[in-house]
Amino acid sequence: MTPRPSAAELLRRLRRLTRRSQFWPLAILGLLLLFNLVSNPAFFSVTVREGHLYGSLIDILNRASPLMIIAMGLTLVIATHGIDISVGAVVAISGAVAAALIGGELVLHGGTGMEDVTQVPLPVVILVALGVALAFGAWNGALVSLVGMQPIIATLILLVAGRGVAQLITDGQIITIYYSPYYVIGNGFFLGVPVSLYIVAGVGAVLLYLARRTALGMFVEAIGINPVAARLAGIRARTITLACYAVCGLCAGIAGLIVSSNVKSADGNNAGLLFELDAILAVVLGGNSLAGGKFTLVGSVIGALIIQTLTTTIYSAGVAPEVNLVVKALVVFVVSILQSQVVRSWIGLQRGAEGGR
Amino acid sequence: MKSAPALLAPALRLARLNRRFLPLAVTVCLFAVLFGAGSYLFDGFFSLQVFLNFFIDNAFLAITAIGMTFVIISGGIDLSVGSVIALTTMVSAALVEQHGWSPALVIPLVLVMGSAIGLLMGVVIQFFQIQAFIVTLAGMFLTRGLCYLISIDSITINNEFYVDVSSHRIPFLFDTSITWNVVIALALFAVAVYLAHYTRFGRTVYAIGGNEQSALLMGLPVPRTVVLIYTFNGFCSALAGVAFTFYMVSGYGLHAQGMEMDAIAAVVIGGTLLTGGFGTIVGTLFGVLIYGTIQTLIMFQGSLSSWWTKIVIGLLLLASCLLQRLFERSARRG
Secondary structure (H helix, E strand, O other), X not given: OOHXXXXXXXXXXXXXXXXXXXXXXXXXHHHHHHHHHHHOHHHHOOEEEOOXXXXXXXXXXHHHHHHHHHHHHHHHHHHOOOOOOOHHHHHHHHHHHHHHHXXXXXXXXXXXXXXXXXXXXXXXXXXXXXXXXXXXXXXXXXXXXXXXXXXXXXXXHHHHHHHHHHHHHHOOOEEEOOOHHHHHHHHOEEOOEEHHHHHHHHHHHHHHHHHHHOOHHHHHHHHHHOHHHHHHOOOOHHHHHHHHHHHHHHHHHHHHHHHHHHHOEEEOOOOOOOHHHHHHHHHHHOOOOOOOOOOOHHHHHHHHHHHHHHHHHHHHOOOOOOHHHHHHHHHHHHHHHHHOHHHHHHHHHHHHHHHHO | OOOHHHHHHHHHHHHHHHHHHHHHHHHHHHHHHHXXXXXXXXXXXXXXXXXXXXXXXXXXXXXXXXXXXXXXXXXXXXXXXXXXXXXXHHHHHHHHHHOOOOHHHHHHHHHHHHHHHHHHHHHHHXXXXXXXXXXXXXXXXXXXXXXXXXXXXXXXXXXXXXXXXXXXXXXXXXXXXXXXXXXXXXXXXXXXXXXXXXOHHXXXXXXXXXXXXXXXXXXXXXXXXXXXXXXXXXXXXXXXXXXXXHHHOEEOOOOOOOHHHHHHXXXXXXXXXXXXXXXXXXXXXXXXXXXXXXXXHHHHXXXXXXXXXXXXXXXXXXXXXXXXXXXXXXXXXX
């Protein structure tokens, strides 16, 4: 046996690997992490401080958690060949509802600490906030699936009006939350790991189970590929599309709780600003097609991590944070051009030529 | 004697015409109702100056919405207009204030810059066949980011020319006045109406929005027109940026945040279909006027906070989209 065939075999394996949907997103993430390792060897160090895990990696995971959750919800919507540009507004609304229910009253305790005051119990706060988010998501879904509006315009309505609603709830003020149990959602640690990561894992597990262990995922893909064929095949396209938007709203609501808990306040005007764009970017970076059809939830999570790692890298590399947007824009340009049919068919031609040799 | 069908033909044609212009009629009626309600409710609302103020305070929105109308009629979308406006104010302010350039040089330069950004996005959209949504999203990030690269702070403009133009009032009928921005907006409006309804370019835009495949098969220059549409919209955004600089007399990276959504909302309320192929420039102008009326109504009312504007615009958007669906359904049935 000569070593030549094994090299060819390796090449073939590599090629098969690059065709897997999560290869390129993971490769980009790996490159970013490698860059960080080279520029700052302490990047990967994770230490235990006061029983909590500390380090850049934990920080990236923790900060990316709202985006990861939204990106997963949005993946389902995009898989039905839809789009939801109102997630940022729903983030603001759910935070505003939670803060308004808690009340924002500061009671000083013996001149040093504050007392935990809330008008309604915490579980009620969370349930109502999530319920409102779910309702707004279902509203989007109803406009798209029942009324038959274009997804971008249906969710544009909520994008425009949603911030107004959030400001209405907070009365145009930034409501500060003085209730420490609420802080746990976005700042707390459990067994040394940030609580928000458990939430990400929980949402991810439920969605992955529904998408991959039941037929729902396949139904969603069928709707995205051809809604008419899906309906004729007996899939309840309308109900499932509506449910996807509702789940996306719910995910945005959960992210809203994390964000408002993290900054201990609700700002109807600025909370979740441009989140919709980051979330779409995460989904696309994760290897999902905006044209719908086959989707990967894990890919979107990796996409969200790429965005957060990029942000953290730019901060830690000492480059002005303003560069962040420019770099993000260039990444979107490059990735979307690489994903385009033109470039793909060009690469395909190259491969074909190699194969024919 | 003419046969009955031949006699009926003109009436039928008129009816068809009416149906085509129904969305526009609805928009105009809505504006009339809102303006009428304001005049009834508030003293001093029913005046020519209040009406002109709609134009004065929303000239930049009208300019960018006119460009957006072409994009939406062609079935596309452009999310970058707000940031291109911000970049225009920023570049103008930086060049005029920090580098001492003459406005006579800066204004043509920013207009070319805006057109170039539009051209670039149009080329990427057309030749790589990527969704306009994602390309212009990247364009939005890029131009907003470039603003912050110039400066993260607001740059106040003290240049004589800008200050003069911003405060100059052109006398109009009956002791009222308008600003140069209004003149710019109305001039662009005239050009846009001509472009849309009296040129080959305009007809191609409608054809692409109706059905891109058919337009191609008809032998229309689809790729060139698509690139031109985005270039024109880039130009309009930069022109809106110039008007915005006159209005605010400063450059700032946070200027015109979310204006792309305002522009899209104005276009849709103006009766243009987001699916493309149908819409008018006049409708867009009325969409912007409705926007201005709502702002002014809320201002006159006094106790309502500014966020009600957003909620009302959202509701109007909803109403006009539902109406559009209704028209489509009745058109399919009729």
